[in-house]
Amino acid sequence: DWSAARHTVEDVEAGLDLAMPGPDTVYGPPLAEAVREGRASEADVDAAVRRLLTLAARVGALDGVEAAVTEPAAGPEDAGEFLREIARRSFVLVKNDIPAGDEAPMLPLAADVVHRLALIGPAGAEARVLGGGSATVFPERVASPLDGLRAALGDRVDYRRGVDLYEQITHAGNGFELKVRPVAADGSGPAPEPLASGQVKWMGYIPGGMTHAEFDHAVLEGTYTATVTGEHTFGTRGSGRLELVVDGRTVFDDDYAVNPDDPFESFFGPGVARGTTHLEQGQTIEVRLTFRPLPSPEGFPPSVMFGLMHAEPRPDEDLLLAEAVAAAREAEAAVVVVSTTALTESEGWDRKDLRLPGRQDELVAAVAAANPNTVVVVNSGSPVEMPWRDDVAAILLTWFPGQEGGHALAEVLLGAEPGGRLPTTWPKTLADAPVTRVEPNEAGELHYEEGVFIGYRAWERRGGAEPAYWFGHGLSYTEWDYEDLSVEGDTVRVRVRNGGGRAGREVVQVYLAPEADADVPGGIEAHRLAGFAAVAAEPGETVEVAVRLEERSFQVWDEAARGWRTVPGTWTVEAGRSVGDLRLSAPVKRG
CATH class of the missing domain: 2.60.40.10 (Immunoglobulins)
Known part of the structure; x- marks a missing residue:
C-alpha cells in the first residue's frame, strides 16, 4: 500500500515488488546499497524485477511487446443477471417481524397486493454502490433503488427525498463544461484537455510531455449552466496557490495548504467553499481556477492535484421530512433507504462514530411512527448504529451492491431470497463495542491489549452488553x-x-x-x-x-x-x- 513500506531488506525478502509512491522509497538507492553490503539478496531483487516486467509485458507497457489482450473482452450476455445474483446473495436480512394485525412477516412484499409504496431517502434515488477513494470505479450504468422498484411496480412507487445529506461541497459535475491545460513559465504549453469531473490529478507526469521542472501553473476553465435557481456555492480542493474566478468575480486568491503531513489529503480530503453566486435556472457563467504548486513534502513525488468544487442551493430539510412522512402515511408500506456518504466511509480518514450522517435517524423514526409497515434498507459498507431498530418492521443490509444493486433490491423486497450473513458483529451503540481504542496515544503508541480477542471473540470474552446482531x-x-x-x-x-x-x-x-x-x-x-x-x-x-x-x-x-x-x-x-x-x-x- 502507498507509504506503507518501511523496511528495505525485510520488504524485498517478503516479496514486496514495488514500493509506492516513488521515486523516494525504501527501495531504489537504499536497496542497491543493501545488496552491495550483502544485507539483501540480489536474487530477491531479480525476482521482484522479473515479476514487474512480466506485468508490464502483459499490459503492453514494454516497447516492442504486444499486450497479452489487445481487445477488451465482451461481457457475458447474462452479465446483468449475474451481477444481480451477486448482490442478492450478499444482502443480509437482520430483522423481519410480523406487523400488528398481519399473519405473515413484513417481507417479502406481495407485488400484486401493494398498490402504493413510499420509497424514501436520498440513497433511494442516488445509490451508493461502491466505496470512496481508490475503490472508485465508473460503471457503465447504475440502477438505484428507485430504478429497480419503478421497473417492478411502475407508478405505484411514490419517491420522497426525506432529508438532505449535504455534508460538504463536492466536485464539479452536472452542468459544467471544463478544460484544463498546463502552462510553463514562458506561457507555452499543450492544448487544453476536456475534464469531466473538475478534478485534476497529475502524479509523475504532465500532459503534453511537459516535465515537472518546466511546469509553472495549470488553468482549469469553462462554463457552468445552473440546473436550479438559487445560491450556488463554488470552492476548491487541493494545496497550492489557488485563484478562483466565478462569473468575472475573484472569490479566492491565496496560498492554501490542507495538511503538510499528508499530501493525499490535498486531493482526497474535504473541499473548501470559497463563495456563493445567485444563479437562475438555465443561466450560464464562466468559471476559472488557476493552480500553482507549493513545494512537495520530502519524499513525495512532484504532483499536481487540485479541483473545482460546487454545491447547488440546499433545500428546506424540514419540508422534505414532512413530505416523506405524509407519503408514508398514505402508503401501504414504506421503504426507507439510509446510507453513509463519501465522507463517512472512504480511504484517507477514519470514522469518528457509527452514526448515520445527517438527520436520517430522525427520518426513520418519523416514518415508522406514521406507518408501522416500514422497511429500512441500510446502504453502507460497515456497521452503523440503528436507534430505531425496535420501531421498524424489517431491516435489510445491502452494503455497497454494485451497478445492478437497485434491481437486486427490488427482487429481494418482492420475494427473491436474501442470501447473506453478517461478517461482523453489529453493536447497538459504539459505546457497547468491546474494542474502541484504535488511535495512538500522545506518545504515538497504540497497544493492542485485546490481542486476538476482536470481533465476536471480544464480545463473548467480555460478556455484558449484547450486540444488536451477532456475527453470522x-x-x-x-x-x-x-x-x-x-x-x-x-x-x-x-x-x-x-x-x-x-x-x-x-x-x-x-x-x-x-x-x-x-x-x-x-x-x-x-x-x-x-x-x-x-x-x-x-x-x-x-x-x-x-x-x-x-x-x-x-x-x-x-x-x-x-x-x-x-x-x-x-x-x-x-x-x-x-x-x-x-x-x-x-x-x-x-x-
Missing part, C-alpha cells in the same frame, strides 16, 4: 429446523429441515468451543468459526451438509515454539444460524 446472523424468507449433528472423524454432518412454507436457502455455520480450562497463555476464545455450508430446500424438505474440520481450527500460535500448536482436550462442535444462535452440539477430542 441473517434471516431467510422461510423457517429452518436444526435436527441432528454428528461427527465422523474430521467431518461434521448437520441435518436441517425447511420448516416454512416456501423454498429457501440456509447457511449452516459450525463453531468450535474449547474446554474452559484449556492451557493457553492469555486465554482462548469461547467460540471460533470452523466452517460453513449453504443449502437450499423446498418446503418440508430435509437436507444434510458436511463441513470438514481443519486441524488449524484446533490450534493456537505458540510464541516460544514460533509455530502453531494443537490445544488438546475435549472440544465442543456446535452448529447454528450465528455465533449467537447455536442449536446443536457434540464433543470431539484432540490430542
Whole structure:
C-alpha cells in the first residue's frame, strides 16, 4: 500500500515488488546499497524485477511487446443477471417481524397486493454502490433503488427525498463544461484537455510531455449552466496557490495548504467553499481556477492535484421530512433507504462514530411512527448504529451492491431470497463495542491489549452488553429446523429441515468451543468459526451438509515454539444460524 513500506531488506525478502509512491522509497538507492553490503539478496531483487516486467509485458507497457489482450473482452450476455445474483446473495436480512394485525412477516412484499409504496431517502434515488477513494470505479450504468422498484411496480412507487445529506461541497459535475491545460513559465504549453469531473490529478507526469521542472501553473476553465435557481456555492480542493474566478468575480486568491503531513489529503480530503453566486435556472457563467504548486513534502513525488468544487442551493430539510412522512402515511408500506456518504466511509480518514450522517435517524423514526409497515434498507459498507431498530418492521443490509444493486433490491423486497450473513458483529451503540481504542496515544503508541480477542471473540470474552446482531446472523424468507449433528472423524454432518412454507436457502455455520480450562497463555476464545455450508430446500424438505474440520481450527500460535500448536482436550462442535444462535452440539477430542 502507498507509504506503507518501511523496511528495505525485510520488504524485498517478503516479496514486496514495488514500493509506492516513488521515486523516494525504501527501495531504489537504499536497496542497491543493501545488496552491495550483502544485507539483501540480489536474487530477491531479480525476482521482484522479473515479476514487474512480466506485468508490464502483459499490459503492453514494454516497447516492442504486444499486450497479452489487445481487445477488451465482451461481457457475458447474462452479465446483468449475474451481477444481480451477486448482490442478492450478499444482502443480509437482520430483522423481519410480523406487523400488528398481519399473519405473515413484513417481507417479502406481495407485488400484486401493494398498490402504493413510499420509497424514501436520498440513497433511494442516488445509490451508493461502491466505496470512496481508490475503490472508485465508473460503471457503465447504475440502477438505484428507485430504478429497480419503478421497473417492478411502475407508478405505484411514490419517491420522497426525506432529508438532505449535504455534508460538504463536492466536485464539479452536472452542468459544467471544463478544460484544463498546463502552462510553463514562458506561457507555452499543450492544448487544453476536456475534464469531466473538475478534478485534476497529475502524479509523475504532465500532459503534453511537459516535465515537472518546466511546469509553472495549470488553468482549469469553462462554463457552468445552473440546473436550479438559487445560491450556488463554488470552492476548491487541493494545496497550492489557488485563484478562483466565478462569473468575472475573484472569490479566492491565496496560498492554501490542507495538511503538510499528508499530501493525499490535498486531493482526497474535504473541499473548501470559497463563495456563493445567485444563479437562475438555465443561466450560464464562466468559471476559472488557476493552480500553482507549493513545494512537495520530502519524499513525495512532484504532483499536481487540485479541483473545482460546487454545491447547488440546499433545500428546506424540514419540508422534505414532512413530505416523506405524509407519503408514508398514505402508503401501504414504506421503504426507507439510509446510507453513509463519501465522507463517512472512504480511504484517507477514519470514522469518528457509527452514526448515520445527517438527520436520517430522525427520518426513520418519523416514518415508522406514521406507518408501522416500514422497511429500512441500510446502504453502507460497515456497521452503523440503528436507534430505531425496535420501531421498524424489517431491516435489510445491502452494503455497497454494485451497478445492478437497485434491481437486486427490488427482487429481494418482492420475494427473491436474501442470501447473506453478517461478517461482523453489529453493536447497538459504539459505546457497547468491546474494542474502541484504535488511535495512538500522545506518545504515538497504540497497544493492542485485546490481542486476538476482536470481533465476536471480544464480545463473548467480555460478556455484558449484547450486540444488536451477532456475527453470522441473517434471516431467510422461510423457517429452518436444526435436527441432528454428528461427527465422523474430521467431518461434521448437520441435518436441517425447511420448516416454512416456501423454498429457501440456509447457511449452516459450525463453531468450535474449547474446554474452559484449556492451557493457553492469555486465554482462548469461547467460540471460533470452523466452517460453513449453504443449502437450499423446498418446503418440508430435509437436507444434510458436511463441513470438514481443519486441524488449524484446533490450534493456537505458540510464541516460544514460533509455530502453531494443537490445544488438546475435549472440544465442543456446535452448529447454528450465528455465533449467537447455536442449536446443536457434540464433543470431539484432540490430542
